[in-house]
Amino acid sequence: MNKTYLALLLAMTFGLTACGSSSSDDTPVETPDEVTDGSGGSDDGSSDGGNEEATIYGPYSTGSTSAPVAVYFDLDTQTQLTLTDEEAATDTAWDIGFKRTNVFLNTHQDTPVSFYFTGNNSDFYDDTGAPVSDLFLNATADSELDDYLAVTESDIPEAEAFSTDTETQVIGDTFYNYDFTTHVVTPNEETYYIVFSDSNYTKFHVTDIVTEGRGIGEITLGVMHQSVLDGQTTFAEEVTLTVDAVGCSDAVYVDFDMQQVVTQTDGWDLSIPCADGAGEFALTIADDATALRTDAQTYNGVDTEAAQYYGFSEETVSEYAMSTNNWYFYDSTSHLLYSQFGVYLIQAGDTTYKFQITSYYDEEGTSGAYSFRADPLSGE
Structure with missing residues (x-):
């Protein structure tokens, strides 16, 4: 069984009692991963994709548990696109989206955006597949930067190794x-x-x-x-x-x-x-x-x-490719979500990007606010 999936199952079994809320009356919580240089508001990003490698984008708010909103990001221009969910359903410009704990891909492009996990952080799990809590809790954007920088074009696998989001019952x-x-x-x-x-x-x-x-x-x-x-x-x-x-x-x-x-x-x-x-x-x-x-x-x-x-949903649901190697670990003591700092490869059009989520919280500790790194590895 996939190790990250085991981590998620453990989180659910231990009882998720307080994570994920970002309503206006949320109690402030400690931010597990501080945003580093290059971060800022939702207008961050370069229109020409020319930012320095490992620049952190965000935080981008995905609303509250009771009133979630989707954030749509164009990896080519490294900018957030302002779209309604109805517009995004047919728009081909955005590549990756966020909505509370879900990270999803644009399947409406001529070739659906696809995903691959590099498996860079296997040491975050023991031999039985259980998460090593201390490693998750102590990891930061700075401590996991080398993992991100180490991924290069030579790490891109064959096309069949990538997967995309699907709909299922x-x-x-x-x-x-x-x-x-x-x-x-x-x-x-x-x-x-x-x-x-x-x-x-x-x-x-x-x-x-x-x-x-x-x-x-x-x-x-x-x-x-x-x-x-x-x-x-x-x-x-x-x-x-x-x-x-x-x-x-x-x-x-x-x-x-x-x-x-x-x-x-x-x-x-x-x-x-x-x-x-x-x-x-x-x-x-x-x-x-x-x-x-x-x-x-x-x-x-x-x-x-x-x-x-828990993941309750309507009858028809989207199967997100990232859920097979999910990005977070839930700490049942602090009730916070910690990034596993996985480095993912995302194919969008003719370009392959590397991608790493660095935080789910803004500077005030409000949840649902994504910060991440994203850089092209190959393409025109």
Whole structure:
């Protein structure tokens, strides 16, 4: 398993209780990585890309947890672009964007912007893949400058080593396995989903599927409910819920609070579309629900105060390339995010850039304010 992903899992497991907030009434916190020379307001950057190597750009504010905003940056001109989210959805000038803890790439260019992690800081993790906290907490933009400067054009890998952002479904087709040789469908019992709906949390997985023609005749869920409204802080024991879709003429609906099949007019949480008298191989959450794909061990319950940091999302989500080697470490004592000072390569058009996040905080300690280095390594 990827080491940085392990660090993120550990952060989630320890309970993220206070990181990430930058509202006007935030309590000031110590800034873990001080911004060095070359930093400043959001107007920083050279219009001709001629700044000295390792210049730090930022801090650029991405708003608060309750009111996040996206920052769009053009690596070619080394400037922030003022765009609405609607404009950015079709704009081809920006290369990399930031929104709270997420860092994302522009996939709307002729060739989508892509990403590669150099693995420069493997010593930040021990032999088991666990983060070495002291290394993260003591690292600074100055102490990790040499790592950044050491990356040159010779470190650019083949094109297939780069990856880009994609869109996917939280549940999608991940709840079953299909054998292309035998054409047998089996449940993917190892994958779990946590759904937040009607102020409560429900963790479930699919334990059995009986096919009906090319569809689902019967599907069995293992459901673990956490009624926040009743004061529960952990998931209850697993309950078996079997849903019959044979002969259906409309979608079948499930209410997790009641743990039973209901009608469309009831407060349903999960639905199975219907076609040709059987369920389709799709599970859909309610429009006002959010979900998280996980495993059996990671969560015994959801900490409601930290839930906003777990990664709950709408049904269709963006898979960010950087999330496979995420940029931060969460310290459960200070509740701060510390950059791992990873050096990433970003291909945008004909140019490959190196990139390193130096801080997530401004000089007042307000979170969501990115500072970073970015320099071209090759290109026209």
